[in-house]
Amino acid sequence: MNATKALYQEVILEHNKKPRNYGLLEGANRRSEGVNPLCGDHIQLTIDVQDDAIADIKFEGHSCAICKASASMMTTNVKGKTVKEAETLIQEFRDMTTGKLDPESPESHLGRLKVFAGISGLPSRVKCAVLPWHTLHAAFANQDSVSTEGSSDDLVPGGGE
Amino acid sequence: MTTSTLPASFDVAAIRKDFPILNRQVNGKPLVFLDSAASSQMPQPVIDRLVQYQTTEHANVHRGVHTLSQEATEAYEGVRRKVRELIGAKEDREIIYTRGTTEGINLVVNSYGRAFLGAGDEIILSALEHHANIVPWQMLCQEKGCVIRVIPCDDRGVLDMDSYKELLNERTKFVSVTHVSNALGTINPVAEIIRLAHERGVPVLVDGAQAAPHLRVNVQELDADFYVFSGHKMCGPTGIGILYGKAALLEKMPPWQGGGDMILSVSFEKTTYNALPHKFEAGTPPIAAAIALGAAIDYLQAIGLEQISAYEHELLAYATERVSAMPGVRIIGTAPEKAAVLSFVIDGVHPHDIGTILDQEGIAVRAGHHCAQPVMQRMGVPATARASFAFYNTKTEVDALVDGISTVQEIFG
Numbered sequence: 001m002n003a004t005k006a007l008y009q010e011v012i013l014e015h016n017k018k019p020r021n022y023g024l025l026e027g028a029n030r031r032s033e034g035v036n037p038l039c040g041d042h043i044q045l046t047i048d049v050q051d052d053a054i055a056d057i058k059f060e061g062h063s064c065a066i067c068k069a070s071a072s073m074m075t076t077n078v079k080g081k082t083v084k085e086a087e088t089l090i091q092e093f094r095d096m097t098t099g100k101l102d103p104e105s106p107e108s109h110l111g112r113l114k115v116f117a118g119i120s121g122l123p124s125r126v127k128c129a130v131l132p133w134h135t136l137h138a139a140f141a142n143q144d145s146v147s148t149e150g151s152s153d154d155l156v157p158g159g160g161e
Numbered sequence: 162m163t164t165s166t167l168p169a170s171f172d173v174a175a176i177r178k179d180f181p182i183l184n185r186q187v188n189g190k191p192l193v194f195l196d197s198a199a200s201s202q203m204p205q206p207v208i209d210r211l212v213q214y215q216t217t218e219h220a221n222v223h224r225g226v227h228t229l230s231q232e233a234t235e236a237y238e239g240v241r242r243k244v245r246e247l248i249g250a251k252e253d254r255e256i257i258y259t260r261g262t263t264e265g266i267n268l269v270v271n272s273y274g275r276a277f278l279g280a281g282d283e284i285i286l287s288a289l290e291h292h293a294n295i296v297p298w299q300m301l302c303q304e305k306g307c308v309i310r311v312i313p314c315d316d317r318g319v320l321d322m323d324s325y326k327e328l329l330n331e332r333t334k335f336v337s338v339t340h341v342s343n344a345l346g347t348i349n350p351v352a353e354i355i356r357l358a359h360e361r362g363v364p365v366l367v368d369g370a371q372a373a374p375h376l377r378v379n380v381q382e383l384d385a386d387f388y389v390f391s392g393h394k395m396c397g398p399t400g401i402g403i404l405y406g407k408a409a410l411l412e413k414m415p416p417w418q419g420g421g422d423m424i425l426s427v428s429f430e431k432t433t434y435n436a437l438p439h440k441f442e443a444g445t446p447p448i449a450a451a452i453a454l455g456a457a458i459d460y461l462q463a464i465g466l467e468q469i470s471a472y473e474h475e476l477l478a479y480a481t482e483r484v485s486a487m488p489g490v491r492i493i494g495t496a497p498e499k500a501a502v503l504s505f506v507i508d509g510v511h512p513h514d515i516g517t518i519l520d521q522e523g524i525a526v527r528a529g530h531h532c533a534q535p536v537m538q539r540m541g542v543p544a545t546a547r548a549s550f551a552f553y554n555t556k557t558e559v560d561a562l563v564d565g566i567s568t569v570q571e572i573f574g
Contacts, residue, residue, distance in 0.1 A: 004521040008514075008572050016573075039513050039529050040543035062543055064511035065573070125517055 006118030034135030190523025198549030240455035249379035261402035265389030280306035340372035345494025346502030
């Protein structure tokens, strides 16, 4: 149960049950869809970017608890931040979930997001946690959709069928 | 299937001793392997056969005059006979070695399909197909302009045979259906599907990947034109599969892949193709895998496929009873005729979360769309968790699954 407990912590289960910033944002000027075709995770991000900062952000979709909690916590964390600060978080989140960054290190900006550190021990689930962040990155780049498969992104392979 | 009483000789404890992997611990718990529909485990006699071949018998087949090559050829061709007997085919040359079920289907699509199907021709598939029996046909349709028609299924996962009868028409040129659904476990009435197609002279391919390990199959009784299955789902190794085809059909089909072994003579002007079955077996085959498949067939037949079916049916009935009694759990696929597959969903929990938590309990199930996305769409779920049983599983393992599902529900409260 240790890895299960490490992953399915209260905060993750709570965000899964009551996701924050859930829905579609009216008047969004950035949007992107993220899909993991292997497991069917599917989320849509709608964002209002003003003066290079995230004025508002919402997500919607169908996914596992890990993906949904990650999306929920991502929205609460990046709201109000500049795009550049958000991009730093995207990179750090990816690095943490692939075991390249110790979230306890002084350089880390991850804060409460470190509850996802346990996922690095479950390679087949890394994509679930990273999908919302991957989608956020795509939205900033004005990409309409992004997939965990067939991309050149350095996501850990797994979650396969 | 009818409920049958187990023969006294079925000793699952003794059978489990033949499977060394079942002694493994996973995440500190005894392994409960409920993913045999994806790939089954290998018993010691099959492992031993692989090692023995590689240790003392290996050489290329159909090539050398030397002793090793002749022995390897004999063992390799001996398995062809064994497969013929297993599935009740008429002749050894009707048994074509492939890499697996997927390659068998691709062979038929690329050889028969490209030679004999054209624009406007209709191919009937079922709503229960694995992607392997959809995508190759779609690729053919793109090239040739033929059209796919689909036999629908009801909410239980049972094919609608009336719709099938209506789909059959003068444009129907091929029918390709699965014997047993990998995602739901439904056993399809393939004999009846074949009979109706043959009334119109339409050939039928049966995807037997999920049937061959669980049911006694007789291709002549079914009157199947093509029957395909994989070694690794029936206690054999990966990389070996079988395409059965009626000799008359295989004879008129062009070769698919070119290379060594499939030719009689080659010059730069002209090549004369080899006879069946070698016409369809270009290149050095997976010799060790084929020989080990022979050992797997011996192993299964020593237990008896009827006995395996009966035992797995009891396990499935027990698992169905226990899981369906759990509040908040729904079984997906409730056909009256099922093989040992139990697909399910839990209210408020995504199947991937189920799979991860069960894995922490040592229980291996598959979570996802099972390479059958149209089935998932039809059943109105994005994915399921799937427990699949083999004759080496026990009721105690079903109990572990039920406890594991309870743990999932506790965590997700």
